[in-house]
Amino acid sequence: MDIDQRAEALASDLGADKEEVRADLQNLLEYDVPVDEAVQSLRRKYGGGGGGGSTPSAKAVGEVTTEDASVTVTARVLTVGKRTIRYQGDDFTIFEGELADDSATISYTAWNDFDLEPGATVTVGNAGVREWEGEPELNLGDSTDVTVEGETLEVPYEVGGEAALDDLSPGDRGVTVEVVVAEVESRTIDGRDGPTDILSGVLADETARLPFTDWNPHPDLTEGASLRLADCYVREFRGVPSVNLSEFTTVTPLERTVEVSDSAPREAIGPAVAAGGAYDIELVGSLLDVRDGSGLIQRCPECNRVIQNGQCRSHGQVDGEDDLRVKAILDDGTGTVTVVLDHDLTAAVYGGTLEDALEHARDAMDKEVVAATIAERVVGDEYRVRGVLSVDEYGANLDASEFERVEESAEDRARALLSEVRA
Template sequence: MMNLDNEAEELASTLGVDKTEVKRDLENLVSYSVPLEEAKQSLRRKYGDGDDGSGPEPESKDLAEITPEDSNVTVTGRVLSVGKRSIRYQGADHTIFEGEIADETGKLSYTAWEDFDLEPGETIQAGNAGVREWEDSAELNLGESTSVEKLEETLQVPYEIGGDAALIDLEPGDRGVNAEVTVLECDRKVIDGRDGETEILSGVLADETARLPFTDWDPHSEIETGESVRIENTYVREFRGAPSVNVSEFSTVETLDRTVEATESAPRLSIRDALESGGMFDVEIVGDAIAVRDGSGLIERCPECGRIVQNGQCRTHGQVEPVEDLRTKAILDDGTGTVTAILDDELTAEIYGGDVDDAREHARDAMDKEVVADAIREAIVGRSFRVRGTLSIDEYGANLNATDFAAITDDPADRAAALLSEVDA
């Protein structure tokens, strides 16, 4: 991890200014993801030092050799994709360009803090490119001190050019992505944005491979429920543990003259493979219910925010008059791993055999709310279920917020054989 104190001391000494002030400015720039070398160069300009800070030409490296420990490098590669979006630092909007670049050995993401007029498919040599750690990997940073030369000879690389992608292949951190999709759901909302109240679109996109949530930060009229569209220059963020497509003011949206078929099914994975994905918006797993966790059955929620309350106390709203609800937190195991499936009131009512009113009466007759959770345990523990929903993973574990929860009657021997063949593969 960079030592900003040492960097500030060296820079202050060179510039002949107060270290405290330089460190404050340096920390501010770096906190807004400005690469260290670019931040230092900005401060040199601010305090009037004419040195461009370039020094000797950095070492040339293959992309596969570059690590976050590298400071500055020179690379030759082919531009795979180019995205454009706006970020804000020091109270001002700044346009950046980002995507992926590749050579014969591998590919890396990049951020260009200046407009180098990059186009997908171009072969370039980038001299004095900065390197930082981003999403646990190295990322190239192209700025004022970077020289970019476009080469006539085309570098052959084992990657697709242009940024077109299927939804199933998208991961948080992807930039410059193009997708052809159908709009399954689309709602217009007003949120508190960085410039006050902001109108956005949000909903669900689908193609033949998967479904993903989206947010359009600059509502495009072409994005409407039921429309098939091509969206260019999107970026992907993590939302509730799963990839989410983000459409910006720099994105282009075109209505297609064909219908993009939306997949009706979700990818079916073993629990282990689902967990290794890091989170999925729509996934299906099959497993045995081995336990029902505490916090299941007849529960109480805050009427304001919907959070669980204890003894009438909401962590956000204090003392409230709680609203009763049904919920199930079932632990599922398929032999490769475990996950907690969370069932809402409707799915819980199906397996419990009654609604909230029935559960309330059941608990009142027994003078114990736990009888509702016990009835749910008796109904599902030891049985096999097919579960579909959104998988999110955080420091508290893996939760599958179920949209479907169905008992299965497959022959256990057949399922075991199928699982073993998947594990062996």
Template sequence: MNIDDHAEELASDLGVDKAEVKENLQNLVEYSVPVEEAKRSLRRKYGDEGGSSSGGPTAVDIADIGPDSGNVTVTAKVLTAGQRSIRYQGDDHVIREGELADETGTISYTAWEDFGLEAGDTATIGNASVREWEGNPELNFGESSTVSKAEDFDVPYEVGGDRALADLSPGDRGRNVEAKVTEVEERTIDGRDGETEILSGVLGDESARLPFTDWDPHAEITEGASIRAEDVYVREFRGVPSVNVSEFSTVTELDREVEVGGPTRLSIREAVERGGAYDVELVGNVIEVRDGSGLIQRCPECGRVVQKGQCRQHGDVDGEDDLRVKAILDDGTDTVTAVLDRDLTEEVYGGGIEDARQQARDAMDQEVVADTISEKLVGSEYRVRGHLSVDEYGANLETIEFAASDDDPAERARAFLQEVEA
């Protein structure tokens, strides 16, 4: 059933105007309230406590829950419990969220009311609705649901939110991390209450480095500080997990220094299959320098590369000169495009913007700069460090370090053969 059908059914049952019901229902659904929960909410609003499907929700194992499961009852252990503030129709609302588990599997949840659930609790949650969130089922429960303590049982999953940075995934809620603030800056953004001050930067521990955003700046988050941040949630940012610190997060400074590891060394295939990776190191041969490298022009308004004086967003513009390399890196497992900014491009080119302009003028051909870079890079092996994103346009590495590899190919081949034989 679509929204129109649901609204017509509700209006008929309640004896109210369909257009009014549809508007209220659509607002709730657009705010990510599951449609069945939204319908129950509207029935209560109009004084109809009946009208729900008979027979009650079915008790199920978590492994059997799918996006189309409708209303269910589950008995599960709370693995993590966090909270976050969201805004709906001008009002702030605090939701509780985290992860549940039984012997068969795990599922994320959103509680629209405070049921007092904490990590380690075991509860039976009745009349919970299921929605799809980022391709997976998610349990939602609110006023029309029941939550009661249940007999404790063991689950084959870790209870509690403590995680290393490398173990975080987009969609995680109620996580706790201990990390060092390796980079931080204050920024002003257009928030839901107008201009808002936030902090952004990079956290690091022995396992990985990840970007973070602090939406309610905590005084403890300063460059070089080792901190414990409790009740953080994780979103995807440019294809990698990003740690989000909120007003409900607790941040304390540690009395020890967190050691920060170097970049994660992966094969290109491993990095691509992850769907993205932050601070990753790849080693491979440059097999091609792609079009759009060398001396390029950017739009002075948005920074996009312009072609023949045309910006896709701003039309005719006087482009500003810049240098860039888009090099295809191949390690035998897969390929990735390593994108070098002006500073790194100047290093591999051996000159700056003015040198590139002069070479292009002398040759009466702008492409000569890219040709020079290609002659230097293609066929050689490089160690490349950066941040990998994977999307419909392919795998691209935002490069922060680019240097000739000192790896021994013969040793790498022997290690590969030993792995195959094992």
């Protein structure tokens, strides 16, 4: 049913003017209000009931479900973020973050500026409810009333969005971090308004390292700078949190230098995979096998993907570029992961350059001899591997930045593993 048909049916049911109902419905849909919620909102506006009457029920935050059309909650504002989104060709400035009472937290999106401030206690009346990543989220729009309460509601949650990198999760909004810019590069991408300059790289603090993207390049984001980044939002990138900066993010140089650990947290493979990935992690285990697609490979010169028989899945027949890679299975008794070594790490394991590997394959008249040589050198030994762990429907992969044979005793390794599993 299109918007005209829905507006006509709704106007008929409510005894209201069709054009007026259509204009109101179109306005709500343009603000990304789900259609069922928009219909309920108009029923309330025109006195047509539905969804439990014209007055939304007052609920504790923990009682709100995706089955609710609209609710009234009294809660503490934990965070307030601000950014611009594009919807149906138009730009909208939205406000988003988290609210909480003593029962739970809930995320919100406000399509109007309600002057929300972190720490304020507010009663949010007639807030729409939608499902966001499987959880209820409040939508604050034209029909929502926000009243600031005089008495502060005590909640068992931190106010203000201050967080360490290892506390961040995809979906967080309005967060503030103090970090070092570990890596940064300027890139031009094909953005929504054509070629767009952005910054991307890696942020670090005492707890973790995470990737970032600055969609409105801030000049203070230089390598090695210690900065306070206020009003960031977090997305998922390859299964791990990614910090995003917008035009509303405030970047302030710090007088102190943020300390950064040179080591990555060591975890058992099973729990690490179950957690869904990590940007910087260390795993230790036995290398059981070197998989097909290792040794001498060819990549597409356009997209850098590995190709088979000169065929790229995206670009068809191409002249492949020679490269080295290892894909190996690491096991520590709690789980397995596919470790991927890049050109440099593979060359170190192989003990020769790409040119050496090509000559080796020509002499043997078999390119598989390179992978076989690597397997002879690594299979059966214990390795410490550091890198980016990603988990998806195809399995768990660790893109390695460090790959070292373990020299510690088996007894020490077993004791460390048991300690990590029990923790």
